[in-house]
Amino acid sequence: xxxxxxxxxxxxxxxxxxxxxxxxxxxxxxxIRLLNEAAQGDVDPGAVVALLGFASLNYLPPLLSLSLxxxxxxxxxxxxxxxxxxxxxxxxxxxxxxxxxxxxxxLPLVFTIGALSLLLSPWALxxxxxxxxxxxxxxxxxxxxxxxxxESSAGDRVVFVEAVxxxxxxxxxxxxxxxxxxxxxxxxxxxxxxxxxxxxxRFIVLENGRRYELEPGVVGFRILEYARYAVRLETREADxxxxxxxxxxxxxxxxxxxxxxxxxxxxRVGMPLSAAVLALLAxxxxxxxxxxxxxxxxxxxxxxxxxxxxxxSISQGWVANDQVSFAVGVLVVHLMMLFLLPxxxxxxxxxxxxxxxxx
Numbered sequence: 450x451x452x453x454x455x456x457x458x459x460x461x462x463x464x465x466x467x468x469x470x471x472x473x474x475x476x477x478x479x480x481i482r483l484l485n486e487a488a489q490g491d492v493d494p495g496a497v498v499a500l501l502g503f504a505s506l507n508y509l510p511p512l513l514s515l516s517l518x519x520x521x522x523x524x525x526x527x528x529x530x531x532x533x534x535x536x537x538x539x540x541x542x543x544x545x546x547x548x549x550x551x552x553x554x555x556l557p558l559v560f561t562i563g564a565l566s567l568l569l570s571p572w573a574l575x576x577x578x579x580x581x582x583x584x585x586x587x588x589x590x591x592x593x594x595x596x597x598x599x600e601s602s603a604g605d606r607v608v609f610v611e612a613v614x615x616x617x618x619x620x621x622x623x624x625x626x627x628x629x630x631x632x633x634x635x636x637x638x639x640x641x642x643x644x645x646x647x648x649x650x651r652f653i654v655l656e657n658g659r660r661y662e663l664e665p666g667v668v669g670f671r672i673l674e675y676a677r678y679a680v681r682l683e684t685r686e687a688d689x690x691x692x693x694x695x696x697x698x699x700x701x702x703x704x705x706x707x708x709x710x711x712x713x714x715x716x717r718v719g720m721p722l723s724a725a726v727l728a729l730l731a732x733x734x735x736x737x738x739x740x741x742x743x744x745x746x747x748x749x750x751x752x753x754x755x756x757x758x759x760x761x762s763i764s765q766g767w768v769a770n771d772q773v774s775f776a777v778g779v780l781v782v783h784l785m786m787l788f789l790l791p792x793x794x795x796x797x798x799x800x801x802x803x804x805x806x807x808x
Contacts, residue, residue: 453553460520467516468512476501483497483501492581503577503580504573504577506570506573507577513561517728518728518750521551521555521728521731522731523735526735544794548732551728552725555728559725559728562724563720568699570717571695571717575692575698578693595611595620605627606625609623609624609625610622610623611623623638623653623658625653627680631665636655636660638659656676697710699717708770711769712766712778714775715764715775719779723758723786726786726787730786734793760782760786
């Protein structure tokens with residue numbers, strides 16, 4: 450009992466340390482990417498923190514899974530290096546006796562990873578997409594900067610304003626270029642301002658100007674003079690935020706029997722399953738042979754982790770392309786990695802027995 454408490458405490462400390470390191474790397478990487486988007490004008494600088502938070506929530510499942518795997522690997526490897534495993538084997542206990550304390554510690558984290566993967570991660574992606582959509586709408590409709598050409602997010606409209614009044618009530622010398630499949634419209638006005646309709650639609654209201662309409666392949670153009678002309682800013686709110694399989698709630702994915710939705714469901718279900726399998730694989734992979742060096746087992750463990758994740762991605766692609774069924778895609782990879790466990794345990798136990806007899 451004392452041993453199991455000590456092992457769980459060591460697992461917890463190692464998991465926390467590894468997770469903090471990985472989380473810091475992830476946050477730094479995402480922050481650099483978002484700051485680069487903000488510098489290019491694709492993201493509002495004030496939205497960087499919110500988008501960073503949504504990205505962090507999305508990456509929690511794989512980070513926790515990797516942290517659990519590495520923590521168990523490091524803890525048992527330390528027992529080998531400090532010769533604690535010699536005492537363990539001399540007491541008549543085998544390597545299989547580590548399965549119970551490892552599972553006792555890992556299962557709560559596995560259930561947490563499952564909840565994050567099935568519920569929180571898609572919610573974070575959905576909120577991030579909605580937030581980006583609102584920011585794009587604000588960019589389309591919103592703040593007019595004098596002396597700069599501003600292109601809409603759809604790329605079909607360019608607005609130029611020469612000057613803004615001191616009280617920001619109106620703008621002067623407005624130029625609007627609109628591209629349509631059948632014609633090009635160029636609208637100019639001496640003054641203009643923005644209005645918001647009761648339903649939330651935004652308009653640029655131009656006053657005392659002209660509009661030129663040109664049709665490709667037609668000689669000449671039309672000139673229209675107006676006293677007041679309103680241009681509605683077509684925002685993404687009209688079309689709604691388009692949901693992707695990654696951002697859809699899990700309950701909605703279950704109701705859709707299409708390959709690409711099943712593939713996303715396979716990935717979400719595979720996160721907690723792979724975390725449990727990796728926790729068990731870490732036990733035999735943590736073996737340290739002093740003659741081979743301390744890093745040999747880590748290289749093998751990293752190789753197993755990379756192969757496992759690549760196999761999950763491949764099975765997801767097969768399900769998305771309707772090459773295999775959802776059940777086959779879920780079971781094959783995890784069962785294949787589970788079948789490695791008896792072989793790895795047998796090999797490590799045989800090597801440990803040989804080393805013990807050699808002494």
